[in-house]
Amino acid sequence: MTKSSTYSLNSAKIAEATKEWLTKRGVKTSQIAELVIFLQKDYFPDLTIEECELYVEAVLTKREVQNAVLTGIQLDMLAEQGMLLSPLQEMIENDEGLYGCDEILALSIVNVYGSIGFTNFGYVDKLKPGILKKLNDKEDADCHTFLDDIVGAIAAAASSRIAHRKQAEREGRVGPPID
């Protein structure tokens, strides 16, 4: 379509929107940090929520992650408002088990710190601890078909980053920054 003549990407706006949309949909950074603690407590018992929040923030600075968050939340909101066309509307509205585009977007988030995060993603996506249980509640009027996978994926990616950084610390290297 005709490119708006004034279009130019504003990265700060995209980063802000990512945080705002997560907040508006009921997800706090601290709740994702709790998932990270859940995944990592056996390996790093000293991890604090505050430290994990920094890792989550770091994940959220990645453009690939921002794109997936915005796209997934948008689809959830449109499904909630009944504005998608049938039969896509019904599949997303009902979190159809054979619909996997939510997992696909989630995997693109996990990937930003490499393949070592796949396992953690699958694990929280199956067990649905903490905020994931709330997002996955089918009894209320909200639709979080994409968001619950996305939040699990952010926690898994943050866990991968922790693994890389803790190794750097063990080796006395500066390593990747927390944020």
Place this chain on the structure above:
Amino acid sequence: MTKSSTYSLNSAKIAEATKEWLTKRGVKTSQIAELVIFLQKDYFPDLTIEECELYVEAVLTKREVQNAVLTGIQLDMLAEQGMLLSPLQEMIENDEGLYGCDEILALSIVNVYGSIGFTNFGYVDKLKPGILKKLNDKEDADCHTFLDDIVGAIAAAASSRIAHRKQAEREGRVGPPID
């Protein structure tokens, strides 16, 4: 959200919608078949358009492909109507280069016949032959940010299927069916 009590997946409807939405968005099976010919003519000079159409039809029967087609086209249509929220609206409307969710959905299509299709996907996505050139035309009022990647991915997947089947024929096996 509250599951509609009457919801049950109707696979035939999803398969039909996939074909209908592609047609409505200006993409004919024969045009995807032409992309397949473009990709495979050096390896299988005797391939006909009719045969390639059967391979394309086979790709379109896969649930994973149908999900990606419906989701991508839906996002394109909503962007065209200006119904997405900013800044996602502007990114999709302008086919932003740093937005990669279109490539992600496309890759899930390529994957249905394995990783050998990645190369073919990238090649047509870069060269934009045939229908891809038309879809990618920025001068008209249509938005095909997702669809052009999706159509290239379907052609790449069909090419992978051909490679598997031709090998089966060489070995005198029955091999995977055309459709």
Place this chain on the structure above:
Amino acid sequence: MTKSSTYSLNSAKIAEATKEWLTKRGVKTSQIAELVIFLQKDYFPDLTIEECELYVEAVLTKREVQNAVLTGIQLDMLAEQGMLLSPLQEMIENDEGLYGCDEILALSIVNVYGSIGFTNFGYVDKLKPGILKKLNDKEDADCHTFLDDIVGAIAAAASSRIAHRKQAEREGRVGPPID
């Protein structure tokens, strides 16, 4: 390198080798089937081991799966024999947490029936039930860095196939064959 003039792919040999190598490395189809039961018993309580074995066999007929199985087992065996070069030898020998090529090959297996299998893969890869516990035992002289991920991935893919087929049965369609 110079192609052997006599080379031509023999698909039957690759399929046979896949089964033989799994057997030689201590993995029986029935043990993978038990993982499938573990993953699916809550959804389909009537599933039998025999039925699940057929689904596992179906996964193993896929070329993409065969390639990953052979490549992963070969790397495990070479690591066991100390024949890889340092530092790759040490990473695979010690199942290094920051080495993710095993997860990557596993994901290519999960992908053959679509993205809905990611969750199941991560879940068994974390919990290590049944045969996965044995493969993952660090106390003996065997190296199964690749194989334990591969076996979990085959079980996850078989579970995806079950989900597709059971839906087909619900709809009174013929659906994808068990084997």
Place this chain on the structure above:
Amino acid sequence: MTKSSTYSLNSAKIAEATKEWLTKRGVKTSQIAELVIFLQKDYFPDLTIEECELYVEAVLTKREVQNAVLTGIQLDMLAEQGMLLSPLQEMIENDEGLYGCDEILALSIVNVYGSIGFTNFGYVDKLKPGILKKLNDKEDADCHTFLDDIVGAIAAAASSRIAHRKQAEREGRVGPPID
């Protein structure tokens, strides 16, 4: 297998080995940089080889990339020496078209800077410009089944990094570092 009691990951060694193995297999950073120029010259005509080399170096610092490079080159070398088991030996030795584990490892490299690199990977993998043509030469005694895909993937990832950085420059942000 029994973990060597003295094992501990040495990240510096893995980074060094990655560069050494590439060099030993005949690939210079400058040759990968030429592929980046090939991919990016239409968008950024002022790019120099020296700048592109810095981007390539940045890609090579990523652990995920290092793992894939070492694993792929190791398999190539073993195939060259005839030390893999049949039928895997023949498939890798002959760069079998239906064997896709090389593309899978390559994609894990492309992924480190997100999905926008898929297209560039496929494009150079098909056209085989520069060093890729030499690696892909079937007439000599070398086997580069994995390496040619890996080198193309490094060039594609470097191109993605350029796209991210040039956007940051346009916006007056500091952006991701070159190296």
